[in-house]
Amino acid sequence: MNATTGARERLVAAAQQMFAAQGVGATSPRQVLDASGVGQGSLYHHFPTKHDLAVAAVGATVDDALAAARRDLDPGDAGTEDPVARVVAYLERPRDALAGCKVGRLTSDQAVMDDDGLHDVVTAYFVRLLDAVAATLREAGLPDAVARDRAHAAVAVVQGGYVLARATGDPDAMSAAVRGFVALLRTPAPTEGAR
Amino acid sequence: MNATTGARERLVAAAQQMFAAQGVGATSPRQVLDASGVGQGSLYHHFPTKHDLAVAAVGATVDDALAAARRDLDPGDAGTEDPVARVVAYLERPRDALAGCKVGRLTSDQAVMDDDGLHDVVTAYFVRLLDAVAATLREAGLPDAVARDRAHAAVAVVQGGYVLARATGDPDAMSAAVRGFVALLRTPAPTEGAR
DNA sequence: GTCTATAACGCGATAGAC
DNA sequence: GTCTATCGCGTTATAGAC
Structure with missing residues (x-):
């Protein structure tokens, strides 16, 4: 916590909080500045535009979220080898449902979708998350196409759960x-292809 | 299309479009006004505040969306008596996925969530939608608790699908x-309660 | 590197003529 | 019932002292 640990980090941390609570478009640089306690000049010294601040803050949030998901899906951290159980662990992780997904919410934030740099960060998050879940389901012996569809469904249930x-x-x-989803996920498939 | 069919309807229609495309908070009364072609005074004559305009437009959008869902779930319109097939019809209905859900997106719109009147309209939509899906699943013989959980999962998959x-x-x-979800939904349950 | 002051613009809303 | 003009405020961003 020396002098150089100051402004920039405080600005990013404050921006992460505000963006999670209100979205990017609805948060003014001024609000971030007040919450962080730094002066106006400092903000524009470290981040010439709101875009630059947003890329830093959203990037940090995405890194955190992806790391959390990978912990759930990792055999070591999850404490089980069973791939399906790890996906269930990801699904059932306690979440602040009323707050919404810090990343998923950005999907309906016009300020994010209209900004290529920000949009790319959000895209990368979901692509990697879907890949990680699909890879885990392939470990369970599912064919690639089935694993991918099921991974999409799993991540969608969480994102939709936030919306509901x-x-x-x-x-x-x-x-x-x-x-509801986990109950279906656990019913053993009646020999793939049978009706 | 007489003279009295004018301003109010045009304002609501324009607002519905803008809100669906950009969200409520990111849409200014001025934008609605320009898109509708009416004058500024007319807007504030029919809708004293932005809140009033938003309630009218969001209410109309919710009514449309709920009616569409009920058509999918209705035995007559769906053309099948099978309750699960009707839920699948709801799930598989063609959607403009890149546009996002006109109602679900409002969930991460601060201007909506901070406005009790608007929030209530959004709440009512999802409560009724969930009830309709759960009722259909009960027709399939599912116990109430299972039907409700599964209805939540089904609606969440659609909402999450938009996000993805x-x-x-x-x-x-x-x-x-x-x-991915429909595949799981269709696998016959291995005699409820059995493992 | 951080501050205060302020510019230029668009917002939601109102006034008052027609 | 519809119009134009305008108010007061907050926004993103810049200027320039320290």
Whole structure:
């Protein structure tokens, strides 16, 4: 915590919080500046435009989120070798459902979607997350196409769970969605291809 | 299309389009006004505040969306008595995935969530949608708790599918999520309670 | 490297003529 | 019921002292 640990880091941390709570477009540089406690000149010294600040803050948030998902999916951290159990661990991880997904919410933030740099960061997050889940499901012996579709469904359930929880104001809406999906995920497939 | 069919309807229609494309908070009354072709005074005559305009436009959008879902889930319109097939019809209905859900997106719009009136309209939409899907699944003989969880999962897959499609820029991300979920939904349960 | 002051612009809303 | 003109404020960003 020396003098050089100051402004830049505080600005990014404050921006991450504000963006998670309000979105990027709805957050003014001025708000970030006030929350961080630095002066106006400092902000524009470290980040010439709002875009630069947003790329730094969103990038940090994406790195955190991806690391958390990989912990759930990693056999060592999850404490089980069973691939399906690890995907279930990812699905059932406690989440602040009413807050919404720090990354997923950016998807309906016009300021993010209109900014190529920011959009790319969000795209990379979901591509990597989907790849990680699909890879885990392939370990369970699923064919690639099935693993990919199921990974999309799994990640969609979490993202949709956030939407339902926020819409209804009830965090259990997320739990219910995950419960419903996990129950289906665990029913042993009746010999792939059979009806 | 007489003279009295003018301003108000045009304003609401324009607002619905702009809100769907940009969100409520990111759309200024001035933009709606320009898109609708009416004058500034007319807007504030019919809708004293932006809130009033938003309630009218979001309400109309929600009514449309709910009616569409009920058509998918209705035995008559769906053309099949099989309840699961009707839920699948809802899931597989063609959607403009890259545009995002007109209602679900509002969930991460601060201007909507901070406005009690608007929030209530969004809440009512999802409560009714979830009820309709759960009721259909109960027709299939599922116990209430299972039907509710599975309905949450189904609606979450669609909402999450929108998020994935927008994030990756690929409309097929939505199709993949739905495919993955429908495949699981169709595997016959191995006698409820058995392992 | 950090500060204060301020510019230029668009916002939501109002006034008042027609 | 519709128009134009305008108010007061907050925004993103810059200027220039320290």
